[in-house]
Amino acid sequence: MNKTPRKHERNRESTKTNAYFFVSSKISCLRGNPFTETPKKIDLKEWSRQFQKLDTDFINQFYYYKNNDWGRYLFPPATFMVYGARQLKHLKFDNSLASLRLWGFSFNESERLFRAKQSNRKVIATMGDLGTVPIIVMAFPGCIPFYPDCTWWTPFFNESNVLLDRASEMGVPEASCFVRSALAAFDKKAYFPKPDLLFASTGASCDDYSCIMQMVENFGHNITWLEMPYRRHSAKYLVSDKYQTTNQGLEYPERFEDYLVTEYKKVWDKMAELTGINDIELLEQSIKKTNRLRRLIEKIKKLTYQAEIAPFPALEMMVIEFGNLYGYADIDEWLDICETVYETIQERVKKGIGVLKPDAIPIAWVMPTANPILLNLVEDLGGRVVATEYVINQALVEIEQNIEPFRALARSFLNASLIGSTEERVRRIKEKVEQGKVKGVIITNMLGASHCAMETKLIEQMLKDVPVLSIDVPAPLGITEQLKTRLSAFMETLK
Amino acid sequence: MKEILTPRERFGLLVIDEKPDRCNIIPLVTSHSAKVKGVKLRDYYTDGEIMARAQIAAIEEYGHDAISIFSEVGIIAEAMGSEFDYPEDDLPVLKKPILAETNIDDISIPNPEKDKRLPVYFEAIEYAYQALGDKLPILAYVPAPFTTGMMLSEADKFLIQTIKEPEYIKKVLKKSAEAAIEFCYHIINAGGLPILVDPLASSSVISPKTYKEFALPYERAVIDFLHRYDLDVILHICGNTTPILDLLPETHADLISIDRVELKTVLEKLSKHLRIIGNYDTSKLLFSSKENIANEVKNMVKLGMTAPKGYIASTGCEVPTNATKENVKAFIKAAKEANYL
Numbered sequence: 001m002n003k004t005p006r007k008h009e010r011n012r013e014s015t016k017t018n019a020y021f022f023v024s025s026k027i028s029c030l031r032g033n034p035f036t037e038t039p040k041k042i043d044l045k046e047w048s049r050q051f052q053k054l055d056t057d058f059i060n061q062f063y064y065y066k067n068n069d070w071g072r073y074l075f076p077p078a079t080f081m082v083y084g085a086r087q088l089k090h091l092k093f094d095n096s097l098a099s100l101r102l103w104g105f106s107f108n109e110s111e112r113l114f115r116a117k118q119s120n121r122k123v124i125a126t127m128g129d130l131g132t133v134p135i136i137v138m139a140f141p142g143c144i145p146f147y148p149d150c151t152w153w154t155p156f157f158n159e160s161n162v163l164l165d166r167a168s169e170m171g172v173p174e175a176s177c178f179v180r181s182a183l184a185a186f187d188k189k190a191y192f193p194k195p196d197l198l199f200a201s202t203g204a205s206c207d208d209y210s211c212i213m214q215m216v217e218n219f220g221h222n223i224t225w226l227e228m229p230y231r232r233h234s235a236k237y238l239v240s241d242k243y244q245t246t247n248q249g250l251e252y253p254e255r256f257e258d259y260l261v262t263e264y265k266k267v268w269d270k271m272a273e274l275t276g277i278n279d280i281e282l283l284e285q286s287i288k289k290t291n292r293l294r295r296l297i298e299k300i301k302k303l304t305y306q307a308e309i310a311p312f313p314a315l316e317m318m319v320i321e322f323g324n325l326y327g328y329a330d331i332d333e334w335l336d337i338c339e340t341v342y343e344t345i346q347e348r349v350k351k352g353i354g355v356l357k358p359d360a361i362p363i364a365w366v367m368p369t370a371n372p373i374l375l376n377l378v379e380d381l382g383g384r385v386v387a388t389e390y391v392i393n394q395a396l397v398e399i400e401q402n403i404e405p406f407r408a409l410a411r412s413f414l415n416a417s418l419i420g421s422t423e424e425r426v427r428r429i430k431e432k433v434e435q436g437k438v439k440g441v442i443i444t445n446m447l448g449a450s451h452c453a454m455e456t457k458l459i460e461q462m463l464k465d466v467p468v469l470s471i472d473v474p475a476p477l478g479i480t481e482q483l484k485t486r487l488s489a490f491m492e493t494l495k
Numbered sequence: 496m497k498e499i500l501t502p503r504e505r506f507g508l509l510v511i512d513e514k515p516d517r518c519n520i521i522p523l524v525t526s527h528s529a530k531v532k533g534v535k536l537r538d539y540y541t542d543g544e545i546m547a548r549a550q551i552a553a554i555e556e557y558g559h560d561a562i563s564i565f566s567e568v569g570i571i572a573e574a575m576g577s578e579f580d581y582p583e584d585d586l587p588v589l590k591k592p593i594l595a596e597t598n599i600d601d602i603s604i605p606n607p608e609k610d611k612r613l614p615v616y617f618e619a620i621e622y623a624y625q626a627l628g629d630k631l632p633i634l635a636y637v638p639a640p641f642t643t644g645m646m647l648s649e650a651d652k653f654l655i656q657t658i659k660e661p662e663y664i665k666k667v668l669k670k671s672a673e674a675a676i677e678f679c680y681h682i683i684n685a686g687g688l689p690i691l692v693d694p695l696a697s698s699s700v701i702s703p704k705t706y707k708e709f710a711l712p713y714e715r716a717v718i719d720f721l722h723r724y725d726l727d728v729i730l731h732i733c734g735n736t737t738p739i740l741d742l743l744p745e746t747h748a749d750l751i752s753i754d755r756v757e758l759k760t761v762l763e764k765l766s767k768h769l770r771i772i773g774n775y776d777t778s779k780l781l782f783s784s785k786e787n788i789a790n791e792v793k794n795m796v797k798l799g800m801t802a803p804k805g806y807i808a809s810t811g812c813e814v815p816t817n818a819t820k821e822n823v824k825a826f827i828k829a830a831k832e833a834n835y836l
Contacts, residue, residue: 045684052680056723075725078683082726084503086628089686114511160629162501190504193513 039348039355041092041313041379044077050095051076062101064112064330071115073108074100080107086159092376094313094355098344101337106319109146109328110191116144116329117193122274125192126326127182128201128209129226131395132413134326136267137199139286140275145326146192148216149209151185152178155476156371163188164475172215174475177208177449178370186216197274198223199267204230204419208449224270226263229256231419248397248415250424260410268406283405289331291398296338297324298396303345305386309354311345314375314385318368321388324395360384361439361494364429366459367391369444370473377484378442381491387432389425391417422458433466440494443470467493496831501630502560509770509805510727510749517834518800519807520827521772523731525565525636526586527814527823528553536584536816540566543618550619551626556820557827562623564616564687565636565813568694571674572638572646574605574613594648599667602647604674607681616678617685624686634729635682639693640671640713647671654701657709664709672713676720683724690729691717691748694812699734699755706739711746718747729772733812740764754811758798766802773799774811775826780818788822789829796833808833 035050042050054074063071077088085107093099117123122143126133134145155163155178166184168174185191200213200223217223231252241253272278300320304312320341327334348354356379364387369375375385394416400408417425432438441463443456460468469490471483500508500516508515529539532549539546550562567586573579576593593602607613616635623633638646644667645653656664679689695701696710718728730743731752743751743765752772753761761771775795779788792808799806808830814823 048680048684051723054723056719059723072725079724079726081686082683082688082724083507083632084629086624086686111511114513118512158629162504162629166499188499188504190500190508190513190515 035095035097037095039311039353040095041355041376042095043092044081044088046095047076047093047100048078051078051100062104064105064108064333065115065119065121066332067115067119071112073104073112075104075108076100077103077107079104084160085157087157087373091315091373092313092380094316096344098337098341099316101340102316102319105330105333105337106323106328112329113144113146113192122196123193124271125195125198125200127199127213128205129199129228129413130392130416130418131325132264132409133199133201133226133267135286135290135399135409136264136283137271138289138327138331139282140271140277141282143271143275144329146195146329147325148182148185148192148195149179150322150325151182151191152370153372154185154191155181156373159476161476170215172212175448176211177206177446178475179206179209179446179449180212183212183215183219186219186221195221197270199226199270200224201226201228203228206418206449224266226267227259228263228413228416228419229259231256231414231416232421244411246397246411246415247400248393250415250420252414256414257407257410260413261406264406264409280405284401287399287401287405287408289335291401293327293331293335293338294324294396294398296335296342297321300338300342300345301396303342303349307345307349307354309352309358310356310360310384311348311354312341313355314365314379315372316341317385318372318375318388318390321390321392321396322368325392356384357382361491362386362437363440363442363494364388364432364438365390366426366429366441366443367445370446371444371476371479373479374444374471374473374487377479377487378491381488382495383440383442383491387429387438389417389429391425393417422455423462425455426459426462430463433463438466440490441466441468442490443468445470445472447472447474503628503630503632505560506632509807512804517831518796518805519560520809520830521561521563521634521807522557522559522775522810522823522826523563523565523777523813524550524553524557524559524823525563525813526567526816527818528563530816531556531820536586537581540587541581541612541615543615543620544622546615546619547622547626550623554627554631557823559827560631560807562627562631562633563636564619564623564633565692566612566615568638568642568692569646570612570616570638571605571643571671571678574607574610575602575643575647575670575674577647589646592646592648594653594667599647599663599670602670604670604677607678613678613681616687617681620682620685620687628686633687634690635687636692636731637675637678637682637689637717639691639696639710639717639730640668640675641710642693642695643671643675644668645695650695654705657701657705661708668709668713672716675717679717679721683721683726688726689721690731690752692731692733694731694733697732697734697754698736698738703738703742707742711742714746714748722747731772744768750807752807752809758795762798762802766804766806768804770805770807771799771802772807772809774809777810777812777815777818780810780822780826781815783822785821785825788825789832792826792829793833796830800834 059074062074065071081088124137124145126145137143137145163181163184167180172180202210205228243251244254363383365385366389368390394413399412456470505515528549532552578591579587580590682689721728727749729750730748733754735755737756750770753774796808
């Protein structure tokens with residue numbers, strides 16, 4: 001998630017609070033969770049009230065890039081609203097310290113990227129493949145991967161058409177996916193610094209996105225392209241093909257694996273050229289760290305989605321799931337945050353408490369919603385997300401550690417939803433429906449994203465045993481009463 | 496020239512040490528906007544929606560880089576009990592300071608959501624934020640404790656008390672700081688970025704020694720509170736501040752807005768560590784010619800842009816209510832042109 005950048009380097013001394021004036025409740029336990037209230041979803045003002053309870057020394061414990069001079073990020077939603085994230089005024093958030101860290105950290109990303117560049121780190125744009133190229137980038141010390149594509153959330157969090165309008169001026173109008181905001185962000189140079197290298201996948205990838213990246217290249221950025229093969233199992237390309245199966249049980253022609261290895265080596269060589277480092281052991285370590293994160297997220301998902309009462313809200317869960325792609329540009333701190341999230345969820349599950357009513361209706365969510373407020377709305381209407389298909393499943397599975405690392409990455413990527421059939425995408429949700437664990441499915445389409453228009457109908461047909469609501473997510477500020485009524489009516493039918 | 500960045504993006508780049516397309520141009524267009532909109536000043540400072548609409552009209556007219564929510568520096572003191580007159584077409588005037596008859600111990604911290612004209616601010620901030628908050632920063636000017644303290648009291652008595660009853664004055668200032676912090680807290684939650692203004696702490700009014708003992712610690716307390724929220728804090732002090740320039744970093748402010756000081760001196764002393772805002776002579780917006788304004792502003796901006804931590808082209812104080820639109824436009828046009836040279 002990107003935001004308008006904030007803050008300048010500030011002497012840490014200057015942030016010391018004059019406790020004389022306003023600190024009413026001193027926090028004695030600095031490292032622990034100071035918020036002991038019952039779990040609930042709270043709005044921005046309530047978060048500010050909670051934040052007031054924190055001692056400044058407590059706030060100063062949390063910083064990115066292990067830099068406690070300028071890397072602090074533990075700030076409430078109000079901070080980011082002041083700097084333009086207008087939707088925060090309307091969202092509801094989990095009331096735990098884990099949530100505060102998660103939001104502060106993810107909203108801080110734009111600033112973090114500028115700071116990375118200013119502190120002589122290499123900032124690498126990894127676009128489109130969603131989850132694999134960053135592992136290679138992170139293997140190189142001082143190299144920070146990020147996804148310009150994720151700028152697609154910015155217009156929604158800012159409730160603003162600034163980026164989308166600029167993209168239109170540049171020749172990509174509203175008939176295209178919201179990812180066009182990335183093109184405007186490249187142009188404005190105000191959302192992330194100029195990347196030291198750009199990698200973009202094409203081939204079996206979102207076509208609107210690929211077009212946008214072509215335009216980014218046209219505007220003078222030097223992009224290294226990676227070709228993504230289409231994985232297919234129901235009909236064979238070549239009779240001579242030998243087939244393999246991913247660790248998620250998906251079949252693919254063996255030669256695709258070899259092909260991807262070549263593509264990833266191309267990324268490695270570019271990175272080696274940039275940094276002057278060429279140590280394959282570093283890639284193995286990067287895979288290990290990534291696996292640690294992926295295992296943790298899997299545990300968080302399982303615990304949250306299978307608990308009697310929802311221990312954590314769907315919106316925060318989406319932020320957590322997407323953190324798997326690249327650790328929001330600081331994987332070490334992100335891992336620490338996810339540990340806190342896991343501890344919080346464990347504690348809540350143990351106590352049998354949560355953020356939603358026990359009788360909340362279990363639903364599955366297909367496609368990440370461009371507009372985060374929809375996740376809030378569905379929960380307000382009595383729903384509870386218990387399964388997701390956010391087209392990033394390749395970033396959620398463990399990578400093999402006992403084989404050659406590029407091959408391991410290739411095998412892992414061949415799990416990707418984006419390069420497979422619709423049938424494979426809905427397989428897991430279908431299983432949950434059959435087990436009676438999902439009562440309804442919501443598909444949030446991206447207006448203008450060409451694959452959505454075709455795939456939604458197919459998904460609806462494949463999930464014919466369960467009510468399905470398909471929504472075209474409108475542009476920022478476009479959530480209408482009509483859309484709310486549709487959501488409300490859908491939730492009513494599930495009750 | 497068509498500009499690609501919005502003012503919010505431009506301001507965002509400034510505060511993260513990145514060079515924007517041009518410097519931010521934020522003249523202190525406050526009550527002057529009432530004239531632009533053609534509304535009476537009394538309506539402007541008593542009705543938040545009118546204040547916001549006037550600010551938006553000024554933005555549309557001039558194309559500068561921020562909304563400025565401000566009436567006058569008595570607003571907190573009034574909420575604490577001082578009485579003000581509201582002339583129909585002039586700013587509020589202190590009529591009866593509360594400390595003339597009441598002890599500071601009997602004065603409570605105002606509730607910004609309810610007391611006197613404080614809610615006008617929130618109404619204005621929320622309206623402006625909803626209308627333009629994605630494109631422009633919404634700056635909300637907050638009187639600093641020393642200035643509020645003087646508006647709670649009779650000015651001459653207050654200054655004498657700093658010598659004769661310093662502990663009592665510190666009590667007044669502490670309460671004023673608490674009130675300012677409470678006000679800031681609500682401003683943040685409405686979407687505004689508080690700016691601290693301390694015109695009565697100017698060296699034109701008090702000595703550096705008095706500033707150091709009675710103004711600076713309380714400015715710093717408010718600024719430190721805002722830093723807890725990671726906000727970049729502007730401190731504006733009117734008039735001559737040359738004698739206290741060396742003290743200003745101790746306030747912990749991130750951006751210093753100056754008035755009647757040599758810009759060159761300020762750049763030499765402060766610009767390595769602080770961003771500088773200023774400081775065109777506002778009287779010239781009333782009495783000078785467009786051509787003269789253009790020349791002087793260009794020179795000022797060229798000099799200001801040498802500041803290593805960044806610079807905002809501004810006026811030294813509020814744009815006079817009766818300044819002509821042509822002169823304000825000349826200021827802004829020249830500042831933009833100087834950037835592109």
